[in-house]
Amino acid sequence: MHVEEAVRVFVPPPNPTGTTYVSDLPFLSESNGWGPVERDGSNGEMNAGDGGAISIGGRTYAKGIGTHAPSEITVWLGGVCTQLQADVGIDDEVTQSGSAAFHVVGDGRPLADTGIIRSADGARTVGVDVSGVRTVTLRVTDGGDGKNFDHADWGDARVTCA
Ligand SMILES: [Ca+2]
Ligand SMILES: [Ca+2]
Numbered sequence: 001m002h003v004e005e006a007v008r009v010f011v012p013p014p015n016p017t018g019t020t021y022v023s024d025l026p027f028l029s030e031s032n033g034w035g036p037v038e039r040d041g042s043n044g045e046m047n048a049g050d051g052g053a054i055s056i057g058g059r060t061y062a063k064g065i066g067t068h069a070p071s072e073i074t075v076w077l078g079g080v081c082t083q084l085q086a087d088v089g090i091d092d093e094v095t096q097s098g099s100a101a102f103h104v105v106g107d108g109r110p111l112a113d114t115g116i117i118r119s120a121d122g123a124r125t126v127g128v129d130v131s132g133v134r135t136v137t138l139r140v141t142d143g144g145d146g147k148n149f150d151h152a153d154w155g156d157a158r159v160t161c162a
Helices: none
Strands: 019-021 029-031 054-056 059-061 064-068 071-076 081-090 099-106 109-118 124-129 135-141 151-161
Touching: 054 081, 054 151, 059 151, 064 071, 081 099, 081 109, 081 135, 099 124, 099 151, 109 124, 135 151
Parallel strands: none
Antiparallel strands: 019 151, 029 071, 054 059, 064 151, 071 135, 081 124, 081 151, 099 109, 099 135
């Protein structure tokens, strides 16, 4: 009788190069408050791909990450990137104001926190120094008042890498 032992070894994906959209990178992990995290579209409802274009404050974004708080994705940067940029906010698809806070975490350390953003605030541009960071996590929390209507977008989320 042969017993195979499962050995989990972390094999990182290739390092990103140049300017790369986060939605084009593999997710090392992901979690989302309503259905799956969406790539290049808004969260919509419970099914994958059932949202629309990412839209914040009337501006649409062809690329980005559409989530529902509480949400989190982690991608591999490999220490070769310098900047992470995105326009964050509540997606226009909600029928009542959402409220959420956007956090960027590098190798487990907090790098940026927008504080609470509501629908009426439109998009906020965030630029975060990710020099030397191997894994970056984009996390959205519910703004302290529950997750209803918290369709939270990372519009044009991208990293600039060597
Ligand atoms: Ca969906
Ligand atoms: Ca909320």
